[in-house]
Amino acid sequence: xxKFTQALPNGHYTVKLHFCETYDGITxxxxxxxxxxxxxKPEVKDFDVWAKSGGFQKAYxxxxxxxxxxxxxxxxxxxxxxxxxxxxIEILAGN
Numbered sequence: 001x002x003k004f005t006q007a008l009p010n011g012h013y014t015v016k017l018h019f020c021e022t023y024d025g026i027t028x029x030x031x032x033x034x035x036x037x038x039x040x041k042p043e044v045k046d047f048d049v050w051a052k053s054g055g056f057q058k059a060y061x062x063x064x065x066x067x068x069x070x071x072x073x074x075x076x077x078x079x080x081x082x083x084x085x086x087x088x089i090e091i092l093a094g095n
Contacts, residue, residue: 001084004075008068011093015039015073017062018088019049026050026082034084037076039066046080059087 015038026032029051037043041064053060066073073091077084 001077001086002079003077004086004089006073006089006091007071008073008091010068010071012065012067013073013094014092015064015066015075016088016090016092017064017075017086018090019047019060019062019085020053020058020087021050021056021085022087023085024056027056031082032085033081035078035080036084036086038064039068039074041066049085 017036017038021032029048031050033046033048035043035045035047044062049060050056075089077086
């Protein structure tokens, strides 16, 4: 996965990114590392879900407030170690 896009009316949104390491071949921090960027927010570099959540099958949610001005929400993913993985994307209008 390198990119997620969703057509949306212009406005303010809360975007929740749901992460969890679910691949049993990754057994420690550093096994899956990637960067991601939500809309025009600063890039989250060298994200390691294992390290951030505390281990295998433990959830972590990143919440970002963004403005859509071109009718499209864009999230980009850049691999570092293994491929990027996300378990869910929640988009809430307003706030």
